[in-house]
Amino acid sequence: MSMRILFAASEMAPWVKTGGLADVIGGLAPEVQRSGAEVAVLLPAYPALLTAFPAAPVVAQLGTLGGSLPAAQLREAVTPDGLKLLLLDCPACYARPGNPYVNPQGADWPDNAIRFGLLARVAALLASSASPLAWQPDVLHCHDWQTGLAAAYLHYLHPRHAPVLLTIHNLAFQGKFNRATLAEIGLPESAWAMDGVEFYGDLSYLKAGVQFADWVATVSPTYAREIQTDAEGMGMAGLLRSKGARLSGILNGIDGTVWNPATDPLLPRNYNTAQLERKSASKAALQRKLGLTVRTDCILFGIVSRLTYQKGLDLVLAAQAELAGLPAQLAVLGSGERALETAFADLALRHPGQFAATIGFDEQLAHLIEAGADSFLMPSRFEPCGLNQMYSLAYGTPPVVRATGGLADTVVNLDADAANSGEANGFVFQAAEPAQLIVAIRRAAQAWRQPPLWRQLQANGMTRAWDWSAPSRDYLALYRRLAPQA
Numbered sequence: 001m002s003m004r005i006l007f008a009a010s011e012m013a014p015w016v017k018t019g020g021l022a023d024v025i026g027g028l029a030p031e032v033q034r035s036g037a038e039v040a041v042l043l044p045a046y047p048a049l050l051t052a053f054p055a056a057p058v059v060a061q062l063g064t065l066g067g068s069l070p071a072a073q074l075r076e077a078v079t080p081d082g083l084k085l086l087l088l089d090c091p092a093c094y095a096r097p098g099n100p101y102v103n104p105q106g107a108d109w110p111d112n113a114i115r116f117g118l119l120a121r122v123a124a125l126l127a128s129s130a131s132p133l134a135w136q137p138d139v140l141h142c143h144d145w146q147t148g149l150a151a152a153y154l155h156y157l158h159p160r161h162a163p164v165l166l167t168i169h170n171l172a173f174q175g176k177f178n179r180a181t182l183a184e185i186g187l188p189e190s191a192w193a194m195d196g197v198e199f200y201g202d203l204s205y206l207k208a209g210v211q212f213a214d215w216v217a218t219v220s221p222t223y224a225r226e227i228q229t230d231a232e233g234m235g236m237a238g239l240l241r242s243k244g245a246r247l248s249g250i251l252n253g254i255d256g257t258v259w260n261p262a263t264d265p266l267l268p269r270n271y272n273t274a275q276l277e278r279k280s281a282s283k284a285a286l287q288r289k290l291g292l293t294v295r296t297d298c299i300l301f302g303i304v305s306r307l308t309y310q311k312g313l314d315l316v317l318a319a320q321a322e323l324a325g326l327p328a329q330l331a332v333l334g335s336g337e338r339a340l341e342t343a344f345a346d347l348a349l350r351h352p353g354q355f356a357a358t359i360g361f362d363e364q365l366a367h368l369i370e371a372g373a374d375s376f377l378m379p380s381r382f383e384p385c386g387l388n389q390m391y392s393l394a395y396g397t398p399p400v401v402r403a404t405g406g407l408a409d410t411v412v413n414l415d416a417d418a419a420n421s422g423e424a425n426g427f428v429f430q431a432a433e434p435a436q437l438i439v440a441i442r443r444a445a446q447a448w449r450q451p452p453l454w455r456q457l458q459a460n461g462m463t464r465a466w467d468w469s470a471p472s473r474d475y476l477a478l479y480r481r482l483a484p485q486a
Helices: 020-034 047-052 112-126 145-157 205-212 221-226 237-242 273-290 313-318 320-325 338-350 363-372 388-394 405-410 416-421 434-448 451-462 469-482
Strands: 004-008 038-044 058-062 072-078 084-089 139-143 164-168 202-204 215-218 247-249 299-307 328-336 355-359 375-378 399-402 427-429
Touching (some): 164 205, 202 205, 215 221, 221 247, 221 405, 273 328, 299 363, 299 434, 313 320, 320 328, 320 355, 338 355, 375 388, 388 451, 399 405, 399 434, 434 451
Parallel strands (some): 004 038, 215 247, 299 375, 328 355, 399 427
């Protein structure tokens, strides 16, 4: 019998997406199933999912599960590629428009502790001997704080259960609530302890997951090392170090059917490594769409990002004079912190035809920037894995990145050794300082003016497989290690 894996997550592309987590679930789960395992994904039954699967039958009625957790029911759906979805249907928790985590004003939903406590509680139930379903997982794979609490529920409430793997996608988001939450979510008073769910006076769903998971994975090898340091451990470095060999990093992949310049339907002209001259059609289309001057003698940098301090985009603003004087063009797409949104919009107003900023998100424009830009800027202060640098590499758009997390694991700096070995695929700088970013941008512009060298950089990035095939094999090996008898 095939190994059975239950994914538990708060979002999944293409139905519900706020960031990279959704892309990971939407890419990894089907790939693990194609690799020979039997996979089910537990998700909240958001309106988008109930609309996508209106005939999903109820497969279990779930009464109250402790504390103030509301009753719910489970529906089962099957995706077009044969993946099983278990939809946790509780209208009081999930029948809300828009973002899964925040209200239309951008504030956290006040009952998030209950909403995701319920999700984690049901994940634990399904991974235990008390599950109402005949389908029993061999491993429960939890993702981020929204489901991390499942490991604590299993520890305190279910002595017989499947082993738990927790993947941390971003340690900065820890799911912290006050002490009163403990009773509301149905955990015993004994859980309020340093070696339980308590975290500096709060209840942290992510800390609970790290504490009680059988294995903790992160989304890149470098990030796995970084989060064990006091500087980047977000208060959990000691706990993470205590996991020892049971903490590892597995680099994310990207969806090669969606992100492939040879077949991408959102591009004006498709291309591959043998047809790189066709990439220029996307550059011209991007310039026209954003009101940039259509020119071929000027390097065009692209940014598609959340506009936040984490992403280091204030460094780009600090480098604006140097960008303008190279000369260079800049196309920005994203939303986030109001101050950064305003700053990039003002930058575009001051430099019409040279800089453009689109505040919000547009999938087609995101693809056009990846293909139409000559180089991609990603100067993150920290980046657990990052996906856009892999999109850029796949699209022949050598990135400029800071040496952190998954960026350090995917982008090979153009230096004398890397150029001679044929491994270089981009430009890497070390410190989150404007001066270092400026040097890296100048190096990129200089390399762009050398077509043979630039084509080699493009080919080096495009010929490596960035899809989910290798990560899924690593996860399968980890599942077998956790459940060797399955």
